[in-house]
Amino acid sequence: xxxxxxxxxxxxxxxxxxxxxxxxxxxxxxxxxxxxxxxxxxxxxxxxxxxxxxxxxxxxxxxxxxxxxxxxxxxxxxxxxxxxxxxxxxxxxxxxxxxxxxxxxxxxxxxxxxxxxxxxxxxxxxxxxxxxxxxxxxxxxxxxxxxxxxxxxxxxxxxxxxxxxxxxxxxxxxxxxxxxxxxxxxxxxxxxxxxxxxxxxxxxxxxxxxxxxxxxxxxxxxxxxxxxxxxxxxxxxxxxxxxxxxxxxxxxxxxxxxxxxxxxxxxxxxxxxxxxxxxxxxxxxxxxxxxxxxxxxxxx
Amino acid sequence: xxxxxxxxxxxxxxxxxxxxxxxxxxxxxxxxxxxxxxxxxxxxxxxxxxxxxxxxxxxxxxxxxxxxxxxxxxxxxxxxxxxxxxxxxxxxxxxxxxxxxxxxxxxxxxxxxxxxxxxxxxxxxxxxx
Numbered sequence: 001x002x003x004x005x006x007x008x009x010x011x012x013x014x015x016x017x018x019x020x021x022x023x024x025x026x027x028x029x030x031x032x033x034x035x036x037x038x039x040x041x042x043x044x045x046x047x048x049x050x051x052x053x054x055x056x057x058x059x060x061x062x063x064x065x066x067x068x069x070x071x072x073x074x075x076x077x078x079x080x081x082x083x084x085x086x087x088x089x090x091x092x093x094x095x096x097x098x099x100x101x102x103x104x105x106x107x108x109x110x111x112x113x114x115x116x117x118x119x120x121x122x123x124x125x126x127x128x129x130x131x132x133x134x135x136x137x138x139x140x141x142x143x144x145x146x147x148x149x150x151x152x153x154x155x156x157x158x159x160x161x162x163x164x165x166x167x168x169x170x171x172x173x174x175x176x177x178x179x180x181x182x183x184x185x186x187x188x189x190x191x192x193x194x195x196x197x198x199x200x201x202x203x204x205x206x207x208x209x210x211x212x213x214x215x216x217x218x219x220x221x222x223x224x225x226x227x228x229x230x231x232x233x234x235x236x237x238x239x240x241x242x243x244x245x246x247x248x249x250x251x252x253x254x255x256x257x258x259x260x261x262x263x264x265x266x267x268x269x270x271x272x273x274x275x276x277x278x279x280x281x282x283x284x285x286x287x288x289x290x291x292x293x294x295x296x297x298x299x300x
Numbered sequence: 301x302x303x304x305x306x307x308x309x310x311x312x313x314x315x316x317x318x319x320x321x322x323x324x325x326x327x328x329x330x331x332x333x334x335x336x337x338x339x340x341x342x343x344x345x346x347x348x349x350x351x352x353x354x355x356x357x358x359x360x361x362x363x364x365x366x367x368x369x370x371x372x373x374x375x376x377x378x379x380x381x382x383x384x385x386x387x388x389x390x391x392x393x394x395x396x397x398x399x400x401x402x403x404x405x406x407x408x409x410x411x412x413x414x415x416x417x418x419x420x421x422x423x424x425x426x427x428x429x
Contacts (some may be wrong), residue, residue, distance in 0.1 A: 001422075009429050014422050014424070016422065163422070163424055165424050165425070165426075166429075167427075167429030168425070168426045168427040168428060168429040169426075169429070170424045170426055172424065176422070177421075177422055178421065182422070182424055183421060183422070183423050183424070184423075184424045184425070184426055185423055185424070185425045185426070186426055186427075187425060187426065187427035189427075189428070192427065195425075198423075206424070206426045207426065208426045208427050208428050208429075209428050210427070210428035211428070212428060213427065213428050213429060214428065214429070241428065243426055
C-alpha cells in the first residue's frame with residue numbers, strides 16, 4: 001500500500017501483485033496525474049486554466065483537456081436534469097467555500113448569502129474552435145468531476161488487480177487480492193468510525209457524497225460544499241449520504257452528488273434510468289437502502 | 301668269438317655342440333622368426349597416387365599481434381565500452397555475456413517479483429471527502 005497527498009486528500013494505492021519498487025513507480029505516475037489535473041482545474045490556483053477561464057471577460061480558447069471536460073460536464077448536466085451543474089462556483093464562494101478546505105478555517109460568524117442562480121446552458125462551448133464563453137456572474141467549479149476523472153486516469157497506471165482510493169472515490173480493478181471482489185466499506189455519516197455496509201466490487205468505481213465532512217459554520221448554522229443548482233445554496237435533502245457504484249469514478253462522483261441533491265425519491269427515479277449503476281442511500285435516521293446492482297459482502 | 305653289440309637300435313647320431321654354440325643358434329633362430337613374422341604381417345606403408353597433390357608444408361606457429369603497433373590496452377569489460385564501440389559477440393548456444401554489475405547485460409530470467417501475501421483483507425473505505 002502506498003499513500004500520497006493530492007487535491008487536498010489522501011490517495012491510497014493497493015497493488016498486491018507489485019513489488020515495493022513497482023508500487024513506488026506506480027505511485028509516481030499517479031502523483032503526476034493528480035498534479036497535472038490540479039494545475040489545470042483547481043479554482044484555488046491563481047495560475048490554473050480554470051481560474052483563467054473564470055477571469056476571462058471575453059470568449060477564450062481553452063486546452064483540449066479543458067474543452068473535453070466541459071463537454072463531458074454538459075452531458076452530465078443533461079443526464080442529471082441539472083442537479084449536477086458546474087456553474088455553482090459563485091454559489092460555493094457565497095456559501096463561504098472560498099479557499100482550500102481545512103476544518104474550521106472557513107467558519108464565519110456571519111450567515112451565508114445566497115448566490116444568483118446559474119445554469120450551465122449560459123456557458124457557450126464551441127468544440128470546433130475550442131473556444132468557451134461564460135457570463136460574468138458564472139464561475140465554474142469542476143471539482144468533484146475532475147477528481148473522479150483523475151482517479152480514472154491514474155488507475156490506468158495500475159496493474160490488472162489493484163485499487164486506487166482518492167479520499168473516498170475509489171477505482172477497483174480486477175477481482176481483488178483474494179479473487180472474490182474488492183471489499184468496500186461504506187462509512188456511516190453519523191459515526192465515521194462505523195461501517196454501515198460492506199460492498200463487493202469488481203472492475204467498477206465507487207464514490208460517495210455527504211455533507212458531514214466538508215462543512216463549516218456560517219452564523220448559527222452549517223454550510224457544506226454540495227450546492228443545489230436550483231437554489232444556489234447548500235442542498236437541504238432527506239439523504240445524509242449517497243454512495244454510487246458505476247463504470248468510472250467520474251460518473252460515480254457526478255451521480256453521487258446529483259442523487260444527494262435530488263433526495264431519496266427523485267434520486268431513486270434517476271437511478272432507475274441507469275441500469276448498470278448501483279447505489280447505497282443513507283437517510284438521516286441511518287436507514288440504508290440499496291438501489292440497483294450492488295453486492296453486499298457476506299462478512300459485512 | 302661272439303661279441304655283443306649293446307648299442308640301442310633307436311639310438312640317433314650324437315651332435316657334438318657345445319653350450320656357446322647352442323646359444324648362438326637359438327638367438328639366430330629367434331631373430332630369424334621375428335624377422336619373417338614382421339615381414340609377413342607388418343602394415344604396408346601408404347603409397348601416394350601418382351596424381352596426388354604435393355603435401356602441404358607442416359604448420360608453423362603463428363603469433364597474433366594487435367593491429368595497432370602501440371602498447372596493448374588493458375582488458376576491459378564489454379559493457380564498459382561505449383555502445384557504439386562494442387564488438388559483436390555471439391556466444392555459443394546456451395552461453396550468455398556476463399554482467400559486470402547488477403543490472404548490466406542480459407539475464408537468463410527476469411528478476412523474481414516479490415509477491416506479498418496480504419496480511420489481512422485489503423479494505424477500501426468510501427466516504428465523502
